[in-house]
Amino acid sequence: MIHFHIPTHAQIRDNDKALLGVAAPSRVRPYLTLWKDERSTPLLPLPEIAIDTQVASIVIKDEGQRLGLGSFKALGGAYAVMTLFKGLLETHLGDEVSPAQLLSPTARDFAAGMTFCCATDGNHGKSVAAGARILGCRSVIFVHEGVTEARSDTIGADEVIRVKGNYDVSVDEAERVSKERGWLLVSDTSWEGYEEIPSLVAQGYTILAQEALEQISKLKIDPPTHVFLQAGVGGFASSISLHLSETLGHENIRTIIVEPDRAACLFASAQAGTLTSFKPTEPTIMAMLECYTPSLVAWRILNASASAFVTVTEDQAKDAMRMLAFRDQPVVSGESGAAGLAGYLAVARDPDARQKLGLDRNSRILVINTEGATDPATYEAIVGLAPTAVVQQAAIN
Known part of the structure; x- marks a missing residue:
């Protein structure tokens, strides 16, 4: 049609x-x-x-x-993770840092206590997990029941949580759990009041x-x-x-x-x-x-x-x-x-x-x-x- x-x-x-x-x-x-x-x-x-x-x-x-x-998703989620981490590190240090400094020992120490999460059909989760891994952060990825084992097995996150229902349900669950546990949600979809991070993903x-x-x-x-x-x-x-x-x-x-x-x-x-x-x-x-x-x-x-x-x-x-x-x-x-x-x-x-x-x-x-x-x-x-x-x-x- x-x-x-x-x-x-x-x-x-x-x-x-x-x-x-x-x-x-x-x-x-x-x-x-x-x-x-x-x-x-x-x-x-x-x-x-x-x-x-x-x-x-x-x-x-x-x-x-x-x-x-x-997939192209490699460019989006990881970039958003890195950009968000850079802003948080600068606030923590009270000074600007370059992208290269995100891999410094000081940044690694800061990263150790941070968890990024998202919902995914597969590819976006791979990117978020990869970005977190490069920085030394933890990642938790939510997948719905339609995501095959072959796809979920290659995400590379520290933890993969399978959610009953479709993609939209997994998005809701990722948002709920991230608020409950203080994790940083890096979604590639946006809704009222949540636009900045998905826009960073898209910028990538x-x-x-x-x-x-x-x-x-x-x-x-x-x-x-x-x-x-x-x-x-x-x-x-x-x-x-x-x-x-x-x-x-x-x-x-x-x-x-x-x-x-x-x-x-x-x-x-x-x-x-x-x-x-x-x-x-x-x-x-x-x-x-x-x-x-x-x-x-x-x-x-x-x-x-x-x-x-x-x-x-x-x-x-x-x-x-x-x-x-x-x-x-x-x-x-x-x-x-x-x-x-x-x-x-x-x-x-x-x-x-x-x-x-x-x-x-x-x-x-x-x-x-x-x-x-x-x-x-x-x-x-x-x-x-x-x-x-x-x-x-x-x-x-």
Whole structure:
């Protein structure tokens, strides 16, 4: 399904622009030094898909290789943890500290008594746990009953607490327990009275948008005219949408939001014209997007910046995964990772949608593989090859 939307860029708040606009990546980048890995993730042209769908170009940013954690989320939660820790340490010391000083013996002593927590479908929790681990803090991650053991086992937290119910229930439980025990909650979704920390998480994601534009320029391709962004609560999508709009000019790029049809809370909100929860029916394989209530900040931004909201089926996501796996330069893309491409293909094959979104032979498309094979067994069942076998194909080619 497609809901066409009229963006109202003038309604985007100045503080949202300041957090996610042109200068945002420069605020994030110093913290990447704490990872000891500042490499950009690959950006690959998809010429065969561009020809088939009759556009000038389509490129995919492969976040499955980000910081060894397998998804773009590595940039957000860890950055928020580091930023929050820096502020608390400065208050404790009564003096400013640099990102590099967050690894000093003094900082380590301070970190020993601190616990960070969050709820997650998998990837955000990995990032929060990694950020805490780098600093020497403790981490506790809440997962709902739909998170597979394979995903929860790779989170890397000091403690993982499984909650009965869906993602929204785990968010509520993480908030409740964090208040009760004095833990620092680093959620990637926002609600009334809780906006600052999710906005920091979203700020971390702007790094990948900046990288993508730099890599596109190096390929001698003009900037994208359309970007297809998968969404759960919407933090990632709102970050990339606003950053690209501020950098390229909102009149030069259209944002299309893609969600599973079984968890389309932003689609429902766009249809209703106000933030709306989605009533779940059955789980989706796009587990990292299985969210039923939008982030308050994300909805505010996407309501003002998105040109359309699209839903995709389970089969469409699977087809996009296979399409990326079986090509000359294979991309290992998990179920949620391939959703953006699935959304693009759905729109590209719809003549009415093409016309309304200005999709033609001059269009330049950006999609993002937001995750690799976060559950290798599920990936193999869908694609027919293990992730390692797909990577070996790339080496042979």
